[in-house]
Structures are given as C-alpha cells and as structure tokens.
Amino acid sequence: MRFAFILDPLPLLKAYKDSSIAMMRAAQVKGHHCFAIMPESLRVEGDASDVQVFAEAVPLTLSDDNHDWYQAGEAQEINLKDVDAVIMRKDPPFDGEYLYATHLLEVAERSGAKVFNSPKSLRNFNEKLSILRFNAFISPTLVTKSSDKIREFVAKHHDVILKPLDGMGGMGIFRVTPSDPNLSVILESMTLNGAVTIMAQRYIPEIVKGDKRILLINGEPMPYALARIPQVGETRGNLAAGGRGVAQPLSARDEEIARAVGPLVKAEGLLLVGLDVIGDYLTEVNVTSPTCMVEIANQTDCRPAELFIDALVAAVS
Known part of the structure; x- marks a missing residue:
C-alpha cells in the first residue's frame, strides 16, 4: 500500500524519538511505501464538474540510522485519493493554517481519499477542551477569558495550573497560587487582557x-x-x-x-x-x-x- 504522511519539515524531525518516523519505518518493514507531504503543498482545484485535492509528495526510503534516517526520491504531484491512506501528523499549534488544512483534507475525503485522523474530528476535538466530554474523570476545571473568574478559582483551589488552549509540549503552562506576586501579569499575558480563553485546573x-x-x-x-x-x-x-x-x-x-x-x-x-x-x-x-x-x-x-x-x-x- 501507499501511505502519505503530512509532516513537519523532515530535517526538524528527531528520528531517535519521533513517532511518525516509527510509523513509517514499521510500514516499510511490512512492505508498504511511504511519502512525505508538507501541508503548505496541499492544493484544491475544482469547477462545476469536479473538485480534487492535490499535493507534492516525496517518496521516502527509511533506514535505522537516526542521523541519516531517510533518502528522498523525486517529488511528484499526487491526487490524495490515489494513495491508500493520508495520515495527518503535523504538530500543533492549531492555528489558522492548520484549520484550513483540515478543511482541504475534508474535501479530499469527499473525493474518495481516506484520511486519518478524521479532519472533522481534528477540528472538533480540541486537545484541552475534549476532556469536558468525560467530566467523570476530570479534576476541577474552569475555561474562561475572565481574569476575575480565574482569580476566584485560584482562591478556591489554592494551587492551580493555567493552560493555553492551543499549545503542545507543555508550552505556556503556569502553576499559580493566590499569593503568587506574578498572578496579575500571568493572567494579563495569557488572556491578552481578557481577549483569549484559557483553561484553569486544580493542581494534581x-x-x-x-x-x-x-x-x-x-x-x-x-x-x-x-x-x-x-x-x-x-x-x-x-x-x-x-x-x-x-x-x-x-x-x-x-x-x-x-x-x-x-x-x-x-x-x-x-x-x-x-x-x-x-x-x-x-x-x-x-x-x-x-x-x-x-x-x-x-x-x-x-x-x-x-x-x-x-x-x-x-x-x-
């Protein structure tokens, strides 16, 4: 089978720990063919008769060497419906360009492409907010852009974690208490003075x-x-x-x-x-x-x- 992986730039991936590379290595061992796609190469062409999604795909040959882990073939334009699966592995942040990519991939699905994870669900499952679907398993949680409400939450729970809703890898996370001398500036910075929604959770x-x-x-x-x-x-x-x-x-x-x-x-x-x-x-x-x-x-x-x-x-x- 032919699998197209939408990835961050290949030179930035760390082969000794990268799960996307592990997937591609496993696929190759099982006899499948892997391609790398950069999200910026996604393109939709359509008219009254048809709409299709294309991308520039680079065939990869994987090795076990973590320093020189791949050989790239000649880039080729593909219609996403012509590969067996498209695997979306672009890292957050979930910004406007990521959002647009999910829309283009949903168009590709309608034309016959098989995309994982589901582009629609990538949009619907915010990685922080999705825990609210399973509230039986969460610690006390507040989602708001109001600094006053966050202060009340901190006063009630004493030891609190503050998170942006679009980060990854622990970026932008703060642990605060009611006596924290930097609480005001942290709230001003994280909410952009009440313009941005964040999450607060009782420290575990x-x-x-x-x-x-x-x-x-x-x-x-x-x-x-x-x-x-x-x-x-x-x-x-x-x-x-x-x-x-x-x-x-x-x-x-x-x-x-x-x-x-x-x-x-x-x-x-x-x-x-x-x-x-x-x-x-x-x-x-x-x-x-x-x-x-x-x-x-x-x-x-x-x-x-x-x-x-x-x-x-x-x-x-």
Whole structure:
C-alpha cells in the first residue's frame, strides 16, 4: 500500500524519538511505501464538474540510522485519493493554517481519499477542551477569558495550573497560587487582557509520579503508558520540557478511563489518540500528532507503531 504522511519539515524531525518516523519505518518493514507531504503543498482545484485535492509528495526510503534516517526520491504531484491512506501528523499549534488544512483534507475525503485522523474530528476535538466530554474523570476545571473568574478559582483551589488552549509540549503552562506576586501579569499575558480563553485546573500532586500518556489505537488502549516524570523543581512532565519517560503497565484507573474514551474516539474516526492522565484524572485528549511510541517500544514488548500500521491497513482494506 501507499501511505502519505503530512509532516513537519523532515530535517526538524528527531528520528531517535519521533513517532511518525516509527510509523513509517514499521510500514516499510511490512512492505508498504511511504511519502512525505508538507501541508503548505496541499492544493484544491475544482469547477462545476469536479473538485480534487492535490499535493507534492516525496517518496521516502527509511533506514535505522537516526542521523541519516531517510533518502528522498523525486517529488511528484499526487491526487490524495490515489494513495491508500493520508495520515495527518503535523504538530500543533492549531492555528489558522492548520484549520484550513483540515478543511482541504475534508474535501479530499469527499473525493474518495481516506484520511486519518478524521479532519472533522481534528477540528472538533480540541486537545484541552475534549476532556469536558468525560467530566467523570476530570479534576476541577474552569475555561474562561475572565481574569476575575480565574482569580476566584485560584482562591478556591489554592494551587492551580493555567493552560493555553492551543499549545503542545507543555508550552505556556503556569502553576499559580493566590499569593503568587506574578498572578496579575500571568493572567494579563495569557488572556491578552481578557481577549483569549484559557483553561484553569486544580493542581494534581501526583504529577511527581508522572504525566501518563496512554495510546489508543482504533479505540483500544495499549497495555503500557509512558509516565513522563518532571525534573526536580519542574511542574511539567512533558518530554519536550525535560521530563523523563518511564513505561509502566496501565493501572485499573488508567484502564477505566481508556475504556470510557476509546469507543467515542473510534466512532469519530480518530484512529490514534493519546490520553494524558495524572494520578486518577484525565487532563488532555491528544489527537493531532500523539507521540511516545518509540519510548514505549524501547522499554517494553509492546510495538505501538507496528500495531498502528496494522490498524491502518485494516481501516483502508
């Protein structure tokens, strides 16, 4: 089969840990052909008779060398409906250009392309706000652009995490208390003086044991989570923020959360989802480009990238 991966620029990908590269390597081992597409090359052409979506695709030959991990063939223009699957793996931020890309990919779906994750669901499942669909598993949460409401929340819960709604990798996250001398400037900066909506959540002390990433493939949880343990003195466990990844079997609570979320995301066309769980609480539902496949594979007998390719083949067969 031919799989087209929409990616960030190839030189920026870190092969020793990148889940997209792990997927492509697994696909190649199974005899499939991989192409790289940059989102800016997506193009729609249409008239009264037809509408089609095209892109410039670069065929890739993958190696196991993490420094020189691919050879690129000659770029070719493809109609997205002519490959077996299109896999959207562009990283956030979920800005205007990302939004437009999901619209173009939805046009491609209407012309016959098979796109994962579902472009419509990429738009509908904000990675922070989606936890509100599963409120039985969340810690006290506030979503607002009002600094006054956030101050009231902080006064009530004493120790609070503030998050932007469009970030990734722990970017822009603050931990605050009522006595924080910088609370005013943090709120002014994050909300742009009341113009931007943010999320506040009661701090979960279990973060010291790790921010667990649970991968769901076609709605089914992988048996191991990757606990991303913060550095000493750091609130964020994200690997991008220096967290240390430790694979561990799912707890009973992890399994409960995953089994509750899995059927819904599967029904929404989300083939790969990454749940973030701290202690007993669901904190994010990652749908754009979930990671941690490599770390789990390196530490356990589970091979998420191979299982994802198997699920992808089954979905398009």
